Amino acid sequence: MTVIDFNSRPPIPAFDGAGAAHLRNYRRVYEGSEAQVRDAAGSDPLGSYLAAYDRVGARHVVVKAKDVETTFGIKVDNEAVAAFCRAHSPRFIGWAGVDPHKGEAAVRELEVAVRELGLRGLNLQCFEHRLAINDPRLYPLYRKCVELDVPVNIHCGINFSTDCLMEHGRPLLLDQVLVEVPGLRVVASPPGWPWVHELIGVAWRHPNLSIAVSAVRPKLLATPGSGYEGLLQYGNTVLQDRILFGTSYPMQxxxxxxxxxxxxxxxxxxxxKWLHGNAARFLGVSA
Incomplete structure (x- = not known):
């Protein structure tokens, strides 16, 4: 078995921020599974984390920076992400995070992160930026991603922060972005609930949109009434080449x-394909 985890957060101080006040409701929602992770980690969270990836045969793991300084005063530095990936090479692949409210400075920071730090994509948690996916302030970053030939990860679907709007993650907004920036490669993560079929429709229209099944228990895709069933149906057929797997550790x-x-x-x-082949092709690495 080979696995590529498209969404993971290492348990080290450089990646802290999940405990921020605006994300406190996430801790309620994921209380049970995060407690299970903590109990398993014991006194050596990083060692437990790395060993788990050894056991599942993880070829690569994507870890992402995040910059929401303007809205919430939190930043996971691109430099810290790059350093972690160097220290645990070649398994870990880093993606950049920049703050779109910083304008041209954010565009320059993205270029440095890709060209000098070796990061391989851009992470945008639009709800934490308090911006809709199609907000004009994001377009300079979208266009820079096309210029740099790197993809962008866009938080899609519900968020549990009651300091932010749920509407900012609406999948339908991706359609406008992909029409107006046609060369942009996007992965929607998590997979769009409660607008799952809306996301499927956008992905069916745009072959440069992939969907990451992350931050949701995979078993729910086969659970009647969960709202995720469409991902199983279409992900087993017409979208089978565009579903990626992500744990969103430590959420599960x-x-x-x-x-x-x-x-x-x-x-x-x-x-x-779900476990490694699609992500390998998307990331441009060996399967």
């Missing part, structure tokens, strides 16, 4: 998430 245990994907009623070839 790594090994449990992998096992739940293995138990989904997917074609064997499609399961392999």
């Amino acid at each position: 245990p790594i090994e449990r998430a992998v096992q739940e994907v293995l138990q989904l009623p997917l074609k064997d070839s499609v399961r392999d």
Whole structure:
């Protein structure tokens, strides 16, 4: 078995920020699974984290910077992400985070992160920026991603921060962005709930849009009434080449998430695509 985890947060101080006040409601929603992660980690969270990826055969793991200084005073530095990836090379791949409210400075920071630090994409948590996906302030960053030939990760669907608007993650807004910036490669993560079919429709229209099943238990895709069932249906057929897997660790245990994907009623070839093949192609790495 080979795995690529598209969304993970290492348990080290440089990646802190999940405990911020504006994300306090996330801790309520993910209380059970995060407690399970903490209990398993014991006194050596980083060692436990790295060992879990050894056990599941993780080829690569994507870790992301984040800059929401303007709105919430928090920044996970691009330099810290790059340093972690160097220290744990070649498994870990870093993505940049910049603050769109900083205008041209953010565009320059993205260029430095890609050209000098070796980061491989841009992470935008639009709800934390308090910006809709199609806000004009994001377009200079979208265009810079096209120029640099790197993809962008866009938070899509519900967020649990009651300091932010849920509407800022509406999948339909991606359609306008992809029409107006046609060369942009996007991964929507998490996968759009409660507008899952809306996201599927946008992805069906735009072949440069992928969907990451992250921050949600994979078993829910096969649970009647969950609202995620469309991802299983379309992800097993017309969108089978554009579904990526992500644990969103520490929101859920790594090994449990992998096992739940293995138990989904997917074609064997499609399961392999979900777990590593699609992400390898998207990231431009060996499968």
